[in-house]
Amino acid sequence: MVQLSSGTPFSPAIFEVEANLGTVVSILNGPNITLTGSNGGSMLMQIGASSTGSPFITNVAPPGRTQVRIGGTLFVGSALANPGGNYSGTFMVTFIQE
Template identity: 45%
Template sequence: MIPVQNISFGAFSPGISGGTVIISENGSRSVTGSVIPFNMGIQYHPAIFEIEAPAGTIISILMPDNIILSGSNGGSVTLHLDKTEPAMPFNTTVSPPERTRVSIGGTLTAGSSMTTAPGTYTGSFSITVNQE
């Protein structure tokens, strides 16, 4: 699996009580709670990976439950990886050296503006690709 693009939730404020920012596997963004999304030129998009496997290979992906992201000014938020496109499990349709592109969406949970400091939040995660 080759990473092509990191997941990004764009710019937002958690608001008074916090909530979630959701990036779908197709790249749309929605929010819940008191979260206020900003359109400040900071892009939001799903994670994208490419898988190289023979055509017809059945692929399933194991993802971690929750990932803690640390803030550049302190604090933390929680990332939960969600649906994939294509939906799992799926069959690859191309043969190497071509690759199958997989998008993964996620849900970011942020506390209130009192507990979620402004800044950039970063972290990493590992996923496992099963090929049958």
């Protein structure tokens, strides 16, 4: 049995969107990304849907902000392809005010 989180905390990316109350905002996810490991491995990450859905309508007036959480799916291969270590990468998410 392999423990998925191995006790390491994880969370989605959290964004705070500030816009006028009732503004329609669409979210455009960037492409899948490759995470590079500290021990030579790599794995694919697919950006998931947002907690608000897209498009969504802001429900707070400034200076308040609407919190948006976006997670993803990791595609992990064998221990040889994905040895233990720290993996990092950069992903893009665009918020479009309509």
